[in-house]
Amino acid sequence: MSETKKILVVDDEEDIVQFLSVLLEDNGYEVVVARNGIEALEKARADAPALISLDITMPEQSGVKAYKELRNDDDLKSIPIVIVTGYEDPNFEKFIKTRRTIEPPDAFFEKPIQKDEFLAKVKDLTG
Amino acid sequence: MTELLENTQLNGMLQQALFEQVPYNIAVIDRDLNLVLANNHFREYFGDWRHKRCFQVYKSCENPCEPCHARKVFETGVAKVSDETGVDRNGRTCHYIVHTAPLKDENGVVQFILEMSRDITETKQFQREYDILFDRVPCYISVLDRQFNVIRANEKYRSTFGEPAGRTCYAIRKHRDTPCRNCPAMETFVDGREHVEEMHGYDVHGKDVYYVVHTSPLARSDQPFQHVIEIATDITYLKNLENQKLEAERLAAVGQTVAGLAHTIKNLLMGLEGGMYMVDSGLKKNNQERIERGWDSLRRNFDKTTQLVRGFLNFSKGRLPDLKPTDPNEIMRQLYELYKDTSHQQGVDLALDLDEEIAPAPLDPDGMEACLTNLISNGIDAAVMSDNEQGRVILRTREEDGALLFEVQDNGIGMDSEVKQKVFTTFFTTKGGKGTGLGLLTTRKIVQEHGGRISMDTEEGVGSTFRITLPRARLEMLYKQTTEKEE
Known part of the structure; x- marks a missing residue:
């Protein structure tokens, strides 16, 4: 048995946090939760998750800033990031790509997610 | 000189010279309307006059005119001026002015009349052309007296608004009992200068007519005047x-x-x-x-x-914005207070650059605040994302070409052309689940409801400036519409 992999779920919507947590836990992952970008950075450093599921539109500090900081932090930049957002995928990808200095996200899911696809991607990215 | 004039011979020469040299047609007519004397000018103009009666020469007619001005002078002994139409020596219709004077004998009886006439065919032609021009020019032209009565109006004016018939301009075009508040004619009567105003009235069928009126005093400059001319261009189609x-x-x-x-x-x-x-x-x-x-x-x-x-x-009702006179700078100041701390926490310097001279404008303050909130939070985000050491967002107000400008400028990441095209269809806000999630779409909708437009300048790696342009004329028009509806 490999050790339980830890996933950091970042979202400000309580119902979505609950959903993703239960879904991931049911599939054998351990879940850590952050409600905004600042918390996301803290938890990423403290818990060293195997993957981060990141929402973009959040109060306090947006996912955009959190994404940038995660990607620019030498200790954290290797953590795969899956974006889960209400925005349409191609435009966000394009937005990130045009920034040049920032790597694109490892995966992009538009809400509402397809559970199976999401789980397959998480499994794939966490090896 | 007196001595010279008393010289009968010289006197005769002078009279002869006057008779032949003055640039008038001169003829003498007896009581039977026979031409008894005429100068060369007359002959050149009307042709041979000998043994003919005046109506035969002047008008090529076989019977005396009705009424006959010559007979009138014979009867009354009073000189007369009349405007006549006749036929010249070449058979062409001609117009001339005739001064008819009685020549009385020693008993005061009129024996002859002297007629001096001058050709005005060309003047008449000009008059006709002027009348055609006045009537056919595709503008509403009218002349007003100081009581705002329309004393003359061209054909386009009459066919659109009806016959003036001594009525006032505000009764004819606006169906009002009192002069309009923004009357440009009144201003011209007061200061003698030209004025322009965009106005709205009704045609004879009660339909809306929009027009731009230019008013001007009907006199040469600096002279007292009693009339104002109004020339109006119809802009209903454009409106x-x-x-x-x-x-x-x-x-x-x-x-x-x-x-x-x-x-x-x-x-x-x-x-x-x-x-x-x-x-x-x-x-x-x-x-x-x-x-x-x-x-x-x-x-x-x-x-x-x-x-x-x-x-x-x-x-989504597409409602009209709730416009009220608002100080644009005040909106910016309030937003600055609201955002400066959040912005500093994220390492972005928020600054105000306000045009202190800016006049209040009819705005929906809540709507504009919502618009600018979106732009400011996007600006802060863009500045945070950039590699600049010091992020900066400037809130600016300006007045330009009759339009009110709100600008939010950041030194953030900027956008490339593809993102630029998408910016108003999909973008992020920082308000998350708590906001409307409608971001720039809300902004654009509110701006458009104010009759304005939103534009941006952006350069990748340098920053973006979002500009809200609100033409004051459109704001005033919308304000007028909403207040009229409330009335």
Whole structure:
């Protein structure tokens, strides 16, 4: 048995946090939760998750800033990031790509997610 | 000189010279209307006059004119001036002015009359051309006296607004009992200068007519005047186009809002998806606590959906903004106070650059605040994202070419051309689930409801400037429309 992999779920919507947590836990992952970008950075450093599921539109500090900081932090930049957002995928990808200095996200899911696809991607990215 | 004039011979020569040299047709007519004497000028103009009667020469007629001016002078002994139409020596119709004077004998009886006439055919031609010009020029032309009575109006004016018939301009065009508040003619009567005003009136059928009026004193400069001329260009067509455009913009904004709404709906769907998963998996595992949590989640998202639909219905009505006279700088100052701390926490310097001379304008302050809030939070985000050491967002107000400008400038990441094209259809806000999720779409909708437009300059790696341009004329027009409706 490999050790339980830890996933950091970042979202400000309580119902979505609950959903993703239960879904991931049911599939054998351990879940850590952050409600905004600042918390996301803290938890990423403290818990060293195997993957981060990141929402973009959040109060306090947006996912955009959190994404940038995660990607620019030498200790954290290797953590795969899956974006889960209400925005349409191609435009966000394009937005990130045009920034040049920032790597694109490892995966992009538009809400509402397809559970199976999401789980397959998480499994794939966490090896 | 007196001595010279007393010289009879010289006197005769002088009379002869006067008779032949003056640039008038001169003829003498007896009581039977026979021409008894005429100068060379006369002969050159009317042809041979000998042994003919005046009407035969002047008019090529066989019978005396009716009424006959010559006879009148014979009867009254009083000189007369008349404007006549006749036939010249070449058979062409000619116009001339005749001064008819009685030549009396020593008993005071009129024996002859002296007629001096001068050709005015060319002047008449000019007059006719002027009349045609006045009537046919595709503008409303009228002349007003100081009581605003229309004393003359051209054909286009009469056919559109009806016959003036001694009525006032405000009664004819506006169906009013009192002069208009913004009357340019009144201003011209007061200061003797030209004035321009955009106005709205009604045609004879009661239909709306929009026109731009230029007023000018009907006199040479600096001379006292009693009349003002009004020349108005019809802009109804343009006005209708503009109204249609405003309406189309409003509808387009609503359409785009629907697209933006998708984002919020997706979050709700995901909440419902989560609730269903919890209930399904709870049932499978016979886990009552999970079923209850899932059910709560379903209920919450159902409530949120209901709220959203209600809010959206209000939002999509394409209502007119709630305009009231507002200080544009005050809006910016309030937003600055609201955002400066948040912005500093994120390492972005927020600054004000206000045009202190800027005049108040009819704005919907809540709407404009919502617009600018979106732009400012985007600006802060862009500055945070950039590699600049010091992020900076400037809030600016300006007045330019009759338009009020709000600008939000950041030194952030900027955008490339592809993102630029998408910016108003999909973008991020920092308000998350707490905001409307409609971002720049809301901004654009509100700006368009103010009759304005939103534009941006952006350069990748340098920054972006979002500019809201609100033409004051359109704001005033919308304000007039809303206040008229309230009245």
